[in-house]
Amino acid sequence: MTFGAKALELMEARGVSMRALARRVPIDPGHLSRVLKDVKPASADLARRLDEELDADGALVELVDERLAQATENGLQVDPAVLDRVTDMLAATRRLEDVSSAATVLPTVREYLSMVTRFATMARPSVRPAAVGLVSELHQYAGWLHVPMRRWSAAERLLDRATVLGMEANDPQRTTTALSFAAYTAMRQGHTRKAAALSEAARRDTSVHPGLRTYVAYQAAEILAGDDRNAAYKLLSEAERMVNRLDPTELTEHTYWYTPAFFRGTHAFVLAKLGERERAKEVMAESLANLPDEWRTSEWAERRRAFLAA
Template sequence: MSLRAAARAMHIDPGHLSRVLSGKRSPSPQLAEALDGLVGAEGALADLAATLDEDDRGRIAHSVAEPARVDLGTVRALADVLAAQRRLDDTLPATAMLPSTSAQWETVERLARDARGPHADALREVAAEWVQFVGWLHAEARNDADAVRWLTEAEDRADEVGSGELAAQAANFKGYLARRQGRPRAIVRWFSAAYYTPGAAPLQRVGDAVQAAHGYALLGERDAARRLLGEASDLVDEAGDTEAPGTAYWLSPTFSRMGMGLVHLALGEYAEAAANLRAGLDGLPSEQRHAEWSREYRDALEEARAA
């Protein structure tokens, strides 16, 4: 649907809608609800619009004007916006999200660059994750060169703020891009880098081991693939009831079953592939089952069933 057609459907000015979609204006709750219904975002846009109240907006505006005096409330408000954006990615295509997310990043970057005081480090960690998210959106949209550039920057910033979780996730997203490009050696390289990143969360390491195993399976290195699957199974026990880090909120032991399905599919073990893929997809929240990023798993399930 074109922008003008969407504006007509919601009875609003196309120019105003354009400014909202480009991140230059915040949507009203009514507009966010109308957009939700139009694109089938299942309430995600309305939730995003409700993330900041007037106090939060005023606090952020004050921090933009005087970044040296950024306060904890501003950091938390920006972190909440980023978390809402990440969940919106489960229902909207990356191409629709990139303009507003990139515009928001410019504000966060200015704040992080000039921030001083006791909350500056926390703000820089939020900024580092924002870089990673923009890189992910580019990877999802297959803007490959931009994705690599942003994700490399995300790795550097994660190191600067001392976050193994952010660094591992940036490497993981490079592995995802390599998989989309059909480059099995790069799949092994980047997911292995994520797997061995100091400070990565247990659930991250489970997924990284599984996805590195997939790369080995594609290369025909069956023993290496099975070894990593075994390590992943051991790590599931280690992860126990630990929570996924915010930067990888979607991770769960069930989520890794989809990756295991890809490994078995590459090994020609079609029944095991179908069983794992089905279990992983069934374990996803409803808003993620038809997300853009989950399509490869749905396609793999069809391939396994047809084999």
């Protein structure tokens, strides 16, 4: 459990509001709010004060991440463990998006982006590439979050920056993901030629995670479906074979959505573009039925639910 989640749990159990707690500590309510959302790390001193006020018997002190707090104040304290901590926080935010919305988590992602950008600027040369890679991922995720809100210009700007940073960090996984998200954004706007070029670039590096390669193959099939049906069918078959070869044990907190049920929905979109509308609806219904409950009703699955209802 994160520091913020534990503090909120204790506040609810003790019947203490955030503003009342801020007065008792004392601390600025805005700062406390960011700590409770795990956007801002708690210092050891703040953890002790909150622990006392909430009668936590040391539970909050045990959860404080002093290295992350120090790194936030002094970028020269950044080390791989600090970056791993932010990566874990980002993974938790992705899970939160599954049960909420892009608008809910975007402010948190912006805070992370600001913090890690500072880390990358001030970090030692030996740590900087890893920090830049994480900045790339945060740009990439922030860009993705703008898509459901149809903020196309913001999405494109963030994804372009994510691609450049991914290349600077020499990180094929993050670079390929940024390119594929940029292709998706272009496709959603009907910019087929741009989407095709970005998708082709995303397919060039075969060293990335098998789930990402599968996603990019499906994406290329959907983009080609309107202009080159033979190529689209070939890619669709290739992507389906790739799904069957995926190993569930290889999925991580950064690739957890690359499951057969997720890809069945992607398969349905390609079939629809190829004119197989009824079959596409059958496949989409199968996909939604097999998604975990929190995914089935998530905002990112709204396009899939709408497809089935149309």
